[in-house]
Every structure is written in structure tokens, then in C-alpha cells.
Amino acid sequence: MSFPWANEYKPSHPLMQWLDEKLPLPRFVYNAVGAGYPVPRNLNYMWNFGILAGVCLMIQIVTGVVLAMHYAANAGVAFDSVEHIMRDVNWGWMLRYAHANGASAFFVVVYIHIFRGFFYSSYKAPREMIWLLGVTIFLLMMATAFMGYVLPWGQMSFWGAKVITGLFGAIPLVGEPLQQWLLGGFAPDNAALNRFFSLHFLLPFVILGVVILHIWALHIPGSSNPTGVEVKTESDTVPFHPYYTAKDGFGLGVFLLGYCAVLFFAPNMLGHPDNYIAANPLSTPAHIVPEWYFWPFYAILRAFTADFFIIPAKLMGVLAMFSAILCWFFLPWLDTSPVRSGHYRPLFRKFFYVLLVDVLVLGYCGGAPAAEPYVMISQIAATYYFLHFLVILPIVSSIEKPAPLPFSITEAVLGKDEGAVLTSNPAAA
Amino acid sequence: MVRLFGPLVGLFFAVALLWSFGVGALQAIREPEPATAVHEFHLHPKEVEFSFNGVFGKFDRAQLQRGFQVYKEVCANCHSLKQVAFRNLTDLGYSEAEVKAIAKQWGTKAKTFDPKTGETGERDNTPADHFPPVYYAGSGSPPDLSLITKARHEGPEYVASLLQGYQDQPAELIKKFPDAKTPDGLYYNPYFANLNISMPAPLMDGQVTYADGTKATVKQEAEDVAAFLTWTAEPKLEKRKQTGLAVLGFLLAATILAYLAKKNVWANKH
Numbered sequence: 001m002s003f004p005w006a007n008e009y010k011p012s013h014p015l016m017q018w019l020d021e022k023l024p025l026p027r028f029v030y031n032a033v034g035a036g037y038p039v040p041r042n043l044n045y046m047w048n049f050g051i052l053a054g055v056c057l058m059i060q061i062v063t064g065v066v067l068a069m070h071y072a073a074n075a076g077v078a079f080d081s082v083e084h085i086m087r088d089v090n091w092g093w094m095l096r097y098a099h100a101n102g103a104s105a106f107f108v109v110v111y112i113h114i115f116r117g118f119f120y121s122s123y124k125a126p127r128e129m130i131w132l133l134g135v136t137i138f139l140l141m142m143a144t145a146f147m148g149y150v151l152p153w154g155q156m157s158f159w160g161a162k163v164i165t166g167l168f169g170a171i172p173l174v175g176e177p178l179q180q181w182l183l184g185g186f187a188p189d190n191a192a193l194n195r196f197f198s199l200h201f202l203l204p205f206v207i208l209g210v211v212i213l214h215i216w217a218l219h220i221p222g223s224s225n226p227t228g229v230e231v232k233t234e235s236d237t238v239p240f241h242p243y244y245t246a247k248d249g250f251g252l253g254v255f256l257l258g259y260c261a262v263l264f265f266a267p268n269m270l271g272h273p274d275n276y277i278a279a280n281p282l283s284t285p286a287h288i289v290p291e292w293y294f295w296p297f298y299a300i301l302r303a304f305t306a307d308f309f310i311i312p313a314k315l316m317g318v319l320a321m322f323s324a325i326l327c328w329f330f331l332p333w334l335d336t337s338p339v340r341s342g343h344y345r346p347l348f349r350k351f352f353y354v355l356l357v358d359v360l361v362l363g364y365c366g367g368a369p370a371a372e373p374y375v376m377i378s379q380i381a382a383t384y385y386f387l388h389f390l391v392i393l394p395i396v397s398s399i400e401k402p403a404p405l406p407f408s409i410t411e412a413v414l415g416k417d418e419g420a421v422l423t424s425n426p427a428a429a
Numbered sequence: 430m431v432r433l434f435g436p437l438v439g440l441f442f443a444v445a446l447l448w449s450f451g452v453g454a455l456q457a458i459r460e461p462e463p464a465t466a467v468h469e470f471h472l473h474p475k476e477v478e479f480s481f482n483g484v485f486g487k488f489d490r491a492q493l494q495r496g497f498q499v500y501k502e503v504c505a506n507c508h509s510l511k512q513v514a515f516r517n518l519t520d521l522g523y524s525e526a527e528v529k530a531i532a533k534q535w536g537t538k539a540k541t542f543d544p545k546t547g548e549t550g551e552r553d554n555t556p557a558d559h560f561p562p563v564y565y566a567g568s569g570s571p572p573d574l575s576l577i578t579k580a581r582h583e584g585p586e587y588v589a590s591l592l593q594g595y596q597d598q599p600a601e602l603i604k605k606f607p608d609a610k611t612p613d614g615l616y617y618n619p620y621f622a623n624l625n626i627s628m629p630a631p632l633m634d635g636q637v638t639y640a641d642g643t644k645a646t647v648k649q650e651a652e653d654v655a656a657f658l659t660w661t662a663e664p665k666l667e668k669r670k671q672t673g674l675a676v677l678g679f680l681l682a683a684t685i686l687a688y689l690a691k692k693n694v695w696a697n698k699h
Binding site for chain 1: 431432435436438439440442443444445446447448449450452453454457462484512517572575576579580581582584622662664665668669670672673674676677680681683684687688690691693694695698
């Protein structure tokens with residue numbers, strides 16, 4: 001679907017006309033990311049991050065497929081095969097650093113993309129399905145990243161796998177058999193490494209499939225925009241190409257500069273030194289921490305230090321950690337304000353910035369050792385986290401008095417809209 | 430439904446968290462965490478000006494060769510270097526003939542096994558072989574050093590500081606923490622994670638005689654071997670930085686062009 005004023009694809013070359021009759025692939029591209037897709041004219045750089053996430057997925061798939069040609073998923077040789085890639089494979093060091101830091105770049109981009117969604121309430125009708133698919137992608141990404149981190153079979157790989165699969169052991173009755181079934185043994189070993197490798201290869205293509213659905217669902221109502229006011233007339237939109245191809249091109253350049261600066265000059269900054277020590281089941285690292293992008297949720301997991309009535313602390317932590325993401329699925333129905341953009345929601349905006357700081361604090365505590373004061377800080381921060389999404393948001397959206405909205409996107413950009421005069425004051429026309 | 434159960438779930442987790450917070454706070458007031466010797470006496474590595482630091486950093490070949498000499502004459506008695514092959518030593522500026530000679534003269538020989546007769550034996554190492562394993566019978570377990578500078582925070586500085594960090598336990602420490610006295614068979618070193626390391630001080634002034642006439646102080650030896658172990662952990666460091674400069678230069682130009690293109694396209698839309 002698109003707006004009625006969308007440009008129509010008219011191939012001029014006979015070959016393209018022939019192709020359009022047999023397989024209208026160029027028409028599909030033209031209508032998806034070409035001049036045939038009208039997009040709000042006022043998108044700011046926050047709307048760059050969807051494309052960037054797609055680029056990250058491509059980087060991960062391309063580098064990952066080549067790395068898989070040289071990697072050996074066997075507990076006896078996995079660690080050494082990664083070093084073989086780093087030392088003896090042509091440009092292997094670059095592939096591996098690109099892949100390891102690519103995962104971090106992917107999460108940076110996706111976190112900004114998600115918080116863009118929070119601020120502009122991008123999840124609201126008619127875009128609920130885009131949001132639901134997006135949260136699904138995020139969950140799949142976390143599973144993929146976790147299994148990928150196990151593959152180098154270093155100390156953090158091994159102990160991370162042990163801790164995370166151990167979470168399933170907290171489930172009453174079925175926990176322990178479930179954990180053994182997931183690992184294929186009593187502790188992470190060859191069976192676990194092999195299945196993680198298999199799934200780590202499979203899941204990115206599942207993500208790709210859900211990304212296609214995500215973009216398909218996006219093309220039905222079209223992009224939201226910083227005012228949150230829906231597109232009304234042609235003057236509210238510009239064709240995707242050349243306007244947003246040009247804007248995204250510049251954004252991509254800035255992103256690649258940052259990504260490559262880390263890749264080539266600080267490639268181990270985001271990793272943990274212990275993962276350069278081969279996995280050793282007999283030696284537990286002093287602090288077991290996951291990769292940085294799991295830290296906020298890891299902090300929530302560890303914040304539950306006391307049993308709550310009959311529920312053991314560990315089970316509470318596991319339930320809370322999963323709920324912390326699952327509650328995002330219900331956002332379209334928890335936030336009932338008819339106004340989308342945070343620009344016009346003064347009270348909501350304040351709480352949004354508190355949430356942003358809160359998640360950063362949780363992230364910091366999740367990466368810190370499990371000692372005071374970090375545990376107590378993360379307990380307070382996690383309390384706010386749950387209250388924000390499940391209690392504050394519904395209340396704010398019902399009591400808040402939003403600021404007046406512009407009549408249209410055109411008015412927001414140009415300060416006036418000829419169409420607005422016609423519609424709002426017919427007598428003057 | 431969502432608006433009914435959502436707040437209930439939220440309050441459930443909030444109350445449970447505040448319960449944990451209260452229990453923890455009570456605990457912290459009743460029994461404050463005791464101070465530990467590690468917390469008060471552990472030191473972060475000293476700053477060292479290595480030639481490979483920075484965006485334009487490069488290895489100092491003469492320093493790598495000196496560091497290799499320290500490894501060969503001192504460290505190799507207990508520590509293996511299994512990720513590195515003799516052939517890699519050409520990166521240090523040795524000729525192929527020199528590498529052949531180094532491999533041939535290496536103390537630990539390569540193991541052979543004849544599958545027909547079942548006999549085991551030994552042969553000289555060749556450039557294609559990796560550094561042979563080291564079997565260590567004493568107490569402690571000396572780690573393989575191939576990746577040691579990437580397996581520790583601030584690895585090169587850590588190695589250099591640790592090797593210079595041996596000293597008598599401060600009287601102040603023993604006075605404050607009588608239980609933390611370094612046990613027999615261990616050695617006090619404030620750069621080591623738990624302050625007491627199994628490895629006796631391996632370096633002293635004049636431990637090696639450098640062929641290039643550099644004075645072999647402990648500091649010199651420690652920094653040289655730290656530089657060598659940075660190369661063993663990251664042999665592609667120079668290529669990485671050079672490639673990075675080219676990539677960033679290209680991207681910067683491309684991004685400027687992309688910005689100008691964007692400005693041009695959008696000129697009439699603002």
C-alpha cells in the first residue's frame with residue numbers, strides 16, 4: 001500500500017519493460033526504497049537507525065559466513081582455530097574483529113532505534129505490528145549474540161554459557177532436566193558448543209526473515225515522523241529516493257567512521273580479556289560478566305538477592321529479566337495517549353529521560369562486580385524500570401495535558417500550510 | 430486486561446526489589462563489608478611509553494628481538510608459546526636462515542611417532558613448527574604466554590609492571606591485615622590480582638647480555654619482553670593500524686561527499 005500520489009514505476013527501456021512483465025522486481029524495489037515510496041519530509045537523523053541496523057545485519061552475515069569457513073566447532077580445537085583465523089588466514093584478523101565489533105555496533109544501533117521508538121511512541125496504532133516484530137527481532141538478536149560469544153571457547157564463553165543456561169535451572173520442577181537438555185550434558189562441553197554453532201548460523205537468517213516482515217509491516221502505514229501527526233497531503237511527503245537515500249547515505253558514512261575507528265584502533269575495547277584464556281572448567285573467573293549489551297538485563301537479574309515469600313531469589317531474577325523485555329510487547333496498550341511524539345508530551349518526556357538515565361545506570365551496574373554499592377543501586381534502578389513501563393506510563397498517558405500539535409507535517413516544517421487554511425477555515429476560502 | 434494486569438505485575442516486581450533492597454541494606458548496616466588487603470594494596474599497571482601505542486604506532490624491531498632473547502633465555506624455561514610458529518619470527522627482522530637456526534637449536538625438540546613401528550622419538554624443530562610445549566613439574570601452573578598481553582587488562586603495561594613489581598611485603602600491610610601475610614613459596618607483588626604470585630622474580634639486572642649493547646636493567650628487560658609478548662598476541666597490529674588509517678581516510682572523504690550530496694538534494698525542501 002502507499003499514498004495515492006506515489007510515483008508510478010514506468011520503465012522506458014524495452015528490456016526493463018520485458019522484465020517488468022515477467023518478474024516485476026525493479027518495480028518492487030522502486031516502490032519499497034525508490035521514488036515510488038512517499039515518506040514524511042520531516043524525518044530527523046533518529047530515523048537513520050533502521051537502515052543502519054539492516055547494514056549491521058548484512059555485515060554480520062557476510063563476515064560470519066566467511067569466518068565459519070575457517071572455524072572449527074569442537075571443544076578441543078575451537079579456541080586454537082580462532083587464533084588460526086587471527087594469525088594465518090588472509091585478513092582473518094579483520095574479519096574476526098569486524099564480526100565481534102559488528103555485534104556491538106548492531107546493538108548500539110538497535111538500542112538507539114528502540115529508544116527512538118520509546119520517545120516518539122512509534123509503537124502506537126496503526127504501527128503495533130511493526131513494534132511487535134521489532135521486539136521479536138531484538139530477542140532473536142540477544143539469543144544469537146549470546147551463542148556467538150560462546151564459540152571462541154574462552155573463559156567468558158564457557159562460564160557465560162554456564163551461567164545463562166543455569167538460569168533455566170531456576171524454573172521449578174523441570175528446571176534441571178531442561179538445563180541438561182539445552183546443554184546436552186551436565187556442563188557446557190562439545191555437545192553445547194556444536195549446537196550453539198549450528199543455531200548461531202541459523203538464527204541470523206531467521207532474523208533476516210523477521211526483518212523482511214518488519215519492513216513489510218512498515219510499508220503499510222508508512223513511517224511515523226517527529227511530529228507524530230499522520231501524513232495528510234502530498235506536500236507532507238518526499239519520495240524516498242533521492243531524499244532519504246541521500247540522507248541515509250550520509251548517516252551510513254558517519255556510522256562506518258565510528259565502527260571502523262573501533263575495529264582498527266581499539267578492537268578489544270568492548271571484549272573481556274578473560275576470553276583470551278582458553279575455556280577451563282576447573283578455574284572460575286573472578287567476575288563473570290556478559291557482553292556490554294546484556295548489562296542492563298544482567299543487573300536486573302542480579303538485583304533479586306532475597307527470597308520473596310515462597311519464590312526463590314534466583315527464580316525472581318529470571319522472571320524479572322525476561323519480563324523486562326517482554327513488557328515491551330504490551331507498550332502499544334499500556335500507553336493510551338492519542339499523542340505520539342514526546343515533543344508534545346511534557347510530562348511523558350520527563351519520565352522518558354529518567355528511563356534513559358535509569359537504563360544507563362542499570363548497564364553500568366550490570367558490568368560492575370556483584371558487590372555493594374552496585375547491587376543496591378541496581379535494585380533501585382530496576383524498581384524504576386518496572387514502574388516506568390507498567391505503572392507510570394499508563395497513568396501519565398491518562399492524566400497528561402499534551403501541548404498543541406501542528407496541523408500538518410508541512411506546517412511543522414514550513415511554518416504554514418496552504419491546505420490547513422482551506423480545511424480549518426472553509427469560510428475564508 | 431493489559432492495563433489491569435500490567436500495573437499489578439509492575440508493582441509485584443517493584444515490591445520484590447524493594448524487599449531485596451531492604452534485606453541487603455539491613456545486612457550492610459549490621460555487618461559492613463570488611464576491608465581487604467587486595468582492595469587497599471593492589472596497584473594498577475604503570476604507564477609505559479611503548480612504540481606501538483597510538484594510531485601511528487609501530488613495533489620497534491630491535492626491541493622485539495631483545496624481548497625474544499629474554500623470552501628464550503628466561504621465560505621459556507617454564508612458559509610455553511604455543512600459538513606462535515618459528516616461521517613467524519621473520520616478522521621480528523630475522524632472516525630465514527636465522528629462523529632456521531633458532532628452530533634447530535631450540536632446547537625442547539619436536540616429538541615424533543612412527544605409526545609403523547610405534548616408536549616415539551625426537552627431531553630438531555623446523556620453521557614450520559610451533560614453539561613446543563613446556564612441561565613444568567614445580568608448583569603453580571605457568572600460563573601459556575602467546576596471548577597474555579590480551580588476556581589481562583592493559584596487558585603490555587601489566588606484564589612490564591608485574592616483572593618489575595617484586596618487593597618485600599609492606600610492614601603497613603602486615604600490621605593492618607596480619608592474616609594476609611604472604612605464605613611460604615609465594616612472592617609478594619602488588620600488580621598481581623591477589624598480591625601473592627607463585628613465580629619468583631624472574632629478572633635481575635644483567636640477566637641477559639643484549640647483542641646490541643643495550644644495558645640490561647630489569648626495567649629494560651621487562652619492557653622488552655612485554656613488547657615481544659604484545660607482538661605474539663597481536664602479530665597483525667601494524668597492518669591493522671595501517672589499514673585502519675587508509676579505511677578512515679577513504680570513509681572521511683566519502684562521508685563529506687555524501688554530506689554535500691544530501692545538502693544538494695534537500696536544498697529546496699527546508
